[in-house]
Amino acid sequence: MLLRRRARMLRWLVPARLGPVWMWKVLLLFVALAFAGQLLGVIFNKSVHPVTRSIFSSPDAQGPSLGSCQPHNHIMFLKTHKTASSTVLNMLYRFGEEHDLRFALPLGYQLGYPLPFNAHRVKGYQGPNAVEFHIMGNHMRFYKPEVEKVMPADTFYFSIIRDPVALAESSFAYYKEVAPAFRKTKGLGDFADDPMKYYDPRLRNNHYARNLLWFDFGMDHNINFSVALAKHGVAMIRQTFKLILVSEYFDQSMILLRHALCWPLDAVVSFSLNARQQKPSNTGRTSGSWVGRAADIAIVGNKGGIPQFKALPNMSLTEEQREKLRRWNALDWYVYKAFNQTFWEEVTKFGHAKMEEEVAILRTRREELARVCLKDGGKPVEAHRIRDKSIRPFQSGLIKILGYELQPGLDAVTRAACLRMIRPEIQYKDLLDAKQFPRAPAAQAQPPQGAPEAGQERECWGEMLLSERCWSRREIGTEAIY
Numbered sequence: 001m002l003l004r005r006r007a008r009m010l011r012w013l014v015p016a017r018l019g020p021v022w023m024w025k026v027l028l029l030f031v032a033l034a035f036a037g038q039l040l041g042v043i044f045n046k047s048v049h050p051v052t053r054s055i056f057s058s059p060d061a062q063g064p065s066l067g068s069c070q071p072h073n074h075i076m077f078l079k080t081h082k083t084a085s086s087t088v089l090n091m092l093y094r095f096g097e098e099h100d101l102r103f104a105l106p107l108g109y110q111l112g113y114p115l116p117f118n119a120h121r122v123k124g125y126q127g128p129n130a131v132e133f134h135i136m137g138n139h140m141r142f143y144k145p146e147v148e149k150v151m152p153a154d155t156f157y158f159s160i161i162r163d164p165v166a167l168a169e170s171s172f173a174y175y176k177e178v179a180p181a182f183r184k185t186k187g188l189g190d191f192a193d194d195p196m197k198y199y200d201p202r203l204r205n206n207h208y209a210r211n212l213l214w215f216d217f218g219m220d221h222n223i224n225f226s227v228a229l230a231k232h233g234v235a236m237i238r239q240t241f242k243l244i245l246v247s248e249y250f251d252q253s254m255i256l257l258r259h260a261l262c263w264p265l266d267a268v269v270s271f272s273l274n275a276r277q278q279k280p281s282n283t284g285r286t287s288g289s290w291v292g293r294a295a296d297i298a299i300v301g302n303k304g305g306i307p308q309f310k311a312l313p314n315m316s317l318t319e320e321q322r323e324k325l326r327r328w329n330a331l332d333w334y335v336y337k338a339f340n341q342t343f344w345e346e347v348t349k350f351g352h353a354k355m356e357e358e359v360a361i362l363r364t365r366r367e368e369l370a371r372v373c374l375k376d377g378g379k380p381v382e383a384h385r386i387r388d389k390s391i392r393p394f395q396s397g398l399i400k401i402l403g404y405e406l407q408p409g410l411d412a413v414t415r416a417a418c419l420r421m422i423r424p425e426i427q428y429k430d431l432l433d434a435k436q437f438p439r440a441p442a443a444q445a446q447p448p449q450g451a452p453e454a455g456q457e458r459e460c461w462g463e464m465l466l467s468e469r470c471w472s473r474r475e476i477g478t479e480a481i482y
Ligand SMILES: Nc1ncnc2c1ncn2[C@@H]1O[C@H](COP(=O)(O)OS(=O)(=O)O)[C@@H](OP(=O)(O)O)[C@H]1O
Pocket: 080, 081, 082, 083, 084, 085, 086, 087, 166, 169, 170, 171, 173, 247, 248, 250, 271, 272, 273, 274, 275, 276, 277, 287, 288, 289
C-alpha cells in the first residue's frame, strides 16, 4: 500500500520536475553514443581522434628568422669517425626523408671505407649526372674526383672534427678489438706512452690508431709531420669544405650549419647518438661524456650458465700522456687547431651575442623535445634495456653504446617524428634504402640480416677484419682488402 502510494508520487514528480520521458531517452542515447565513441577510440587507438597538433608543428619548430634564403638540398657530409658524426648524419637523414630527397647510399653500410671512395660504391649510381643525388653522408675515405661524379656541382660540402685526444679515447674504446695497435695494449695510457711499440703501419685497421681525421679526409696519415705539409692539408680541406664543425662546440656548430643550409631550427635539434658509457678518467675529466659510470668489467659470454667476465680497457690518461697523444696525432692536432680557429672566426662574423641567443633557443627546444619524446627525461640507456629491438644501437667491443627509449602513449605524428630522432644509423640507412629501392626489399627499421643483436656482437670480431662493422662481412668479397 505504502509502495504503491510512493510509485504514484514518483510518476507525478518525474515528468513535472525532471522533464518528459522522451527527453530522458534522447539524453540516454547521447550518453550511449559518447561512450561507444570513447570505446572505439581506445580500440583503434589514435585513428578516431582528430589529429592532435604535434609539438613538431608548433611555430617554435622554425626557430629565429633566416631571412630570405633558400634551403640547400645538395649536400655532402664527410662523416669522420668518432666526432659526433652519427648525430649529424641523423639530421641529414631526417631532413632528406621529410623532403623526399634522394640519398647517395652505400651498397653495404659504408662507402667502400677504408678504401678511397669510388663512385661505384653508391647504390643506384649509373655514371656521372645520370641520377640526381641530393645527400651523401655515410662513412667514406674522401676522394674528391669520385665524389664529384656522384654529387651535383652546386653541392655544399661540410664535415666535423674533434680534439684528437678525445677522439683517440673514443676510437680506442670503440676499436680496441679491431685495430691491432690497440688490441695489444693494456690501456690507452700504455699506448700513449709508446705508440711505436704497438703500431705497425702495414696492418689493416691501424688507421683508427693514428691521425684518423687526416686519413678520413683522404690523406696519408703515416707521413712524417712538417708544418708545410700540415698547412697544405688544411688548404686542401678548405678548398672543398665550406664549413667544418667542431664536436666540442656542437650547439654553436648547429647554429652555423642551420644558417649555412637555411634549415628550420628543428632540423638541427638532435639527441646525442652513439655515446659510450664510460668511467671518468683519472684527470677528473670525462672526455666530454655526460653518461654514467660503467663497471670495470663486462660480461662477455656465458659458459655452462656461468657468466664470463673480461676487464674493460683502462682509459685513464695523465696530462703527459695527453700531450704524447697530441704529438702522435700531430697532423690531426694541426687540423684541429686550424679549423677551431676558423670556426671561432665564423662565430665572430655571425655575432657572439646572436650566437648565444640562438644556442639558448636550440637548447630550450632540445629539452622540450626530450621531455615529449624520450622516456626518463631523455637519459641515454644501455641497448639491452631498450625494449624495441629495432632501435637498439650497434655495440662495439667491450664498452656499451647507449640509445634511447621513446615515451609511451605519443600520438602517431609525434611518435614518428621522435622515432626519427633516435633511430640508430644502421637501421635508418636500411629504412631509407628500402624506400629508395622498393623492389629490393631490405629489413625495414631492423638490424640487417646477419647483424648481431646487442650483446652478441663480439662473436663477429674474430671473423670480421675487413671493415669496422660486424655485419659488413656482407661486403666481403666485393670490397678489396685494405
Ligand atoms: N651532440 C654531441 N655532442 C658531443 N659529442 C657527441 C654528440 N653526439 C655524439 N657525440 C659523441 O660522438 C662520439 C661518437 O662519434 P660518431 O658518431 O662520429 O662515431 S662513429 O664513427 O660513427 O662510430 C661519441 O663519443 P664518446 O662517447 O666519447 O665515445 C659520442 O658520445
